[in-house]
Amino acid sequence: MASTQPVPARQDSAFIDDIEKKESSSDEKLGYVDTVGYDDDDAPGELRLKQAEELEARLASGTADDSEYLVKDAHDISIKVLSTRDDYELPVVTFRMMFLGLGFSAFGSVLAQLYYFKPQTLLVSESFLLIVIYFIGKLWEKTLPSHGLFRFINPGPFNIKEHGAVLIMAYTASASATAIQVISVQDLYYNNELNPGIAIFTLLASQLIGYAFAGLLQEALVYPSVCFWPSVITPANIFQALHFDGGLSSKRTKIFWALFAFVFVYEIIPQWIFPLLTGVSIFCLVDHTSPVMRNVFGGASNNEGLGLLAVSFDWNLITSLNLYTPLWTQLNQDIGIFLTYILMSAVYYGNIWQGLKFPFMSQAIFDSDGNQYNQSAILTNNLFDPVKYAEVGPAWFSATNALYFITANLAMGATITHVLFFYWDELLPFFRALNPWNKTAHIEHDEHYVAMKRYDKVPRYWYLCLLAIAYAMAQATDYTGHSNFAWWQLTVILIISLFFTTAYCTTSAILGYKEFSTQLDGFYGMIGSYMAPGDPISNMYAALYGSQPTVQAIKLLGDLKLGQYLKIPPKVNFLVQVIGCIVGALLNYVMELSIVKNQRAALLTIAGTRLWSGQNAQSFNSNAISWGALGREMFSPGKTYYMVPVSLAIGAIFPIIQYGLHRKWPRNAFLKNFNTSVVLQYSADLSVGVNTQVNTSMVLGVVSQWWVRKRYPRAFTKYNYIVAGALDGGTQVISFILNLALFGAAGPAVPFPNWWGNDLKYSADRCLAPAS
Template sequence: MAGVLANEPSLAQDEKLTSDEKLAYTKSDVESTSSTVSEVLQDERDIVTHVISVDDDPTQNPWTFRAFFLGLGLSCFGGVLAEIYYFKPQTVLVSVMFLAIIAYVLGIFMAFIIPRRGVFRYLNPGPFNKKENAFIVIMAGAAANSALGTEVLAVQRLYYNITPNAGASIFLLFSSQLLGYGIGGLLRPVLLYPSKMLYPSVLPMVSMFDALYNKVDDGGNKKKLRMFYIGFFALFVWEIFPEWMFPLLTGFSIFCLAGHKNQDFTRIFGGSNGNEGLGILSICFDWQYIAGSYNPMAIPLRAQFSNLIGYILCIICFVAVYYNNIWDSKNFPFLSQVLFYQNGSQYDQLLILNDQFEVDKTLLAEQGLPFYAGTWVVNLLGTNLGMGATFTHLLLWNFDDLRYAWGWATPSSLKKAYQEFDWKFWRHDGKRDVPDEDADIDPHYREMLKYPDAPNSWYVIVLFAAIITSLVIIYKTNSTLPWWGFIVAVLLASISILFFGSLYAMTGLQFIIQPFVQMIGGFIHPGKPMANMYFVLYGYNSVTQAQLLLRDLKIAQYTKLPPRAAFTAQMIGTLLGCVLNYVLMNTIIDNQRPILLSVEGTNVWSGQQPQQYNSQAIAWGGLSHELFAVGKRYQWVAWAYVLGLAVPRAVLARPPLVPETPAQLPVHADPVLLHLLAWYLRTRYPKWFAKYNYILAAALDGGTQVMVFILSFAVQGASGDSHLFPQWWGANQAGNYDHCAMIAS
């Protein structure tokens, strides 16, 4: 239910920023590129010409041994870590900013240590440059995402006792990851090239690149690196304590320590273990979870407080639903993503499925309809309300932006695109005409025109290869998804990429449309939970992948990395990441299967994500008409989309009760507290903020993630037996780490 976060302020909606925020954005980010502009930036063109450098050095070569060596190495690191994080009790993402910083540090080191004479000059052609760094980041970033296809494979192994052969599994991952790339690549003229398609989330990293590679430097880069080393190694050492030796620090709750026999305290104040409780007023000292899904040092204060309000409302709703026993909530665990019988025992889905893994009405009548935990129903309601409200919000506040984003669909534009399309890709040299100065052309895009393009035909080949492979796979793996259902999923993904891709490009807001896609798939393929999983894989994951591809291509455009180098980096990183995701998924399931199937899990491993994916597939894919249709038990989950459309404009326009100054703000969460410090530094010490904020944020993420990577294999059982720290007060191995009462499941 939490509000969706923007990674940076939406400068396209300038009226939403206070004067202080505008001034801070101007001072800090502009000064980071040594600009002398002092006025507030007015539009996207001002931002992309003053916040980040438009200059290009065509002599910089990204096709180096260093770029490929570090790109492949960090892709391995990111791909493995992303899959480890998939099985964590809280959503944690691999920091792309950290990948950028560590690539810079290692690249500088390689340029220094490798000789430049003789044959070594091919390994070390000169100083490490910005384009090499961008190449590495794009490759590693493409790998550092847990492929949604592994979720399908994990559910099949955990809940259907099916293990598809390795070849089919790998090609399932390839096709599902590249389908969105093909669609997104063909939409570059709409979602990438225009200045209005700003991609705010990448501005901090590109601005950091400009600072790091600024040739006119007074020793500032050495100070930045010193700050990075200090922050990195401090968190690297610190994370040993909350992650292994002193796990109480992951959720320190005074209430649990005072009332460790009270199960209501566990539900309300517990939070160190997965699905334990709401963690109200619990203090976390583990940076992995403080900055899990977003770094609080790089997110606007207003966005964080909008999120905080969402959390507060969520807590109120959870408590109200559970303690009023709505939907028989007290029969089930307080927090859970799995399905239950009415008596509270876990629902055995295989008992209602026939040998084709479709719902059998006779078997269903014998077992009865499953139940959700009440809090999970609230989560679904909130998600769907937010989805509906998004459309209303866009029509009220972004109508002109949406109209601009769909300008490509005019008959003249479509005719021009058709005339310019060349399917003979092998004859395409990629050269493009550089037009005269034009105020409507993005200056960064204009600089990129000197480089051969990765032509549309390349993306057509990727798209058709993904479609053909997918059609083979859905029948080879007995997915029960018919060919026409796959086509519907692809069409739904294409429309969603246009709509939500333009929103993400302009504002930085990334909406989760998975529940909506699940609902569509459930109603067009009733009684087929397996088909629903595959429908969501191709209908939703393609949207996410297209957004990631376009984001990375925007990084390439801002850093002047040639398009063909960016294409190569993305393909290599994505394919390598798929293989690593698959290997790690199987290894973790082999070694942690009982924990992944349990409702609560531990503070190290959790099956919450495959649990929710499976329960949604059964409920929506198998029983949509029985559970969510009009008059059924959870009908309001589906009606929430309609209700969301009617959310009043005043609520959508500005989150209520959000003060303008930090002095008025109560502190409820660690990330908000940390961002208050960053906000203060940004407005009061903009030069210091511009120099060190993102470097320090990347260092904290990096030190944490490297130690998590090491501990996962060394002591936490990612590749074999786990080695828990000996029992003591700070490592309560016999129960919840925060000493809250254990609740029998």
């Protein structure tokens, strides 16, 4: 608990200086690592924790000065925005926690799988679950008896640790696993219905490998304050506002619920009544007949255009991402977006790869006449047939989609070398931990980690055993499931996956920048095309075991950091995450079986019905065809898209050049913070989806992370993240309701009547609609 008595400023300053002198000398000599017998291992950490609690008390009481409110780095966020408070006596593993955790895990996993097969895909968001769980937990607390034997069912107030454990369990389960795509595609397109046991163990294996990777990485990427995981700061701040701020009497809580209610009501307008607000483009309002205007300035509809200079008033598209992403990460992203406008226009209007024959933005593959490619015509027994291919002819991507593949591989290569050169100190504990004869201990200077030392850690061998079990399951199911994916191929893919998982988890932890799942699917599809040429089924398994562990590890490491912020005991965190993985996998599969069996005809049609669609499965299958069956024909040396694999090696060079310049001019802030991997990742970022929110989001990010943070440090520290959570929470709750009630997710769609702001002849921003 934080002290309520402020410490005199001069004493405070001397205290900090003394601690920093002690720790900086150790850090400089040993790189945060010292021997096990180091005498001052615990003392500096305990002193820092005490000092953080005293600073927290001053910040809360308003007696701190502006310099103390100013957030300058990751450490400042962790102790100024979030509380280090730990109410040790609070119960965590209660009947209520397990009941709500299992219930919301079932709810989230069923919904996620249900909407995977819907025309409008709905993702179960973390903010949505957090708020709904809070309401149900408080209702449980207030309405059920809590005396005598009922104390087991209702153990008093619904506390922050129970709430956090329920959310982590439910959020772990609330996704449609990549393995479901493999299972459903094999059933729908290759007449290979997997045995239930094989299917379930494939799901569990792919999920648990990612969790094992996360466990092995947590010492390097969860414990330190430099790894502050920007994406979990907002939910952690909401937790503490709801449970630590004194209910509705707190100013922060009042602001949270006021903004939540406002955006809940407001979002009905742009999402249903007045969709023009999703993207206001002056150019499209002036001329809605020109495809050039649409391609460059439009972007409010899917695959429409770049959205240059458009303004969005729809928080569902804007989101709070740029309110919590670090400023330099955003600036690198903005540079990449600026390059996107130039590069995408250049490759299309320059007719690179015959781009003018195909749509400006599309993820489909085409024949030489610009028609959609007949994929089934090149297969025999589900394998590539070169004779049939010679008759059908070559396949093409849209120019902007090909550009995306190149920049994605450039970014992957750059990510690896950037992380190794710039974040070696953060990764060093991970490599030391892999050495069973390691004689050194990693000293973490993080107040939240110090507060967690009273709890037992999860032994590393738990994660190693989990990895061994999951690996054995994957090998067994690959052979018994007729995946054509050999033992050595799986082993190589997992080694590569661990390599990239380490890199992307590092960037997620420090920069708030992470992978794009389509990028990883494409990369591992490319690797699979060389391992098993001409085999789309094997290619799907390469994508599954390559990308899923990375996606899963990022999600689970974020939850481990959230657990550290909320002071949830590590073994409890392990328990709820594993349970969430298992419940999610089982119910994903049960729902998939039911839907594919009863809606097979609708799922196999291109358009589907108003209630059911196989669009996601079709897309995954198309990727397997293009990378698996056609990989060598499209990407080998001398072929049209040979630069896609070559760009992986080229991308690795850029950070090396930057690092050399940084070593020559180490005080140059630009060379230190410029990140070629982020810039390259965003250099074709607008090649898919809705893009009118990009400029608005960029401006809000700079306003929040630079202007407000520097000019109004008190307001930023107290309210920035709670405002972000309120806007996201209200938006996601009303979006969920609108999808159920009006957008066709649980019944017939109910469109708003046609009018000027909702003119169905045009795109949402009144640009010329793209050809369907």
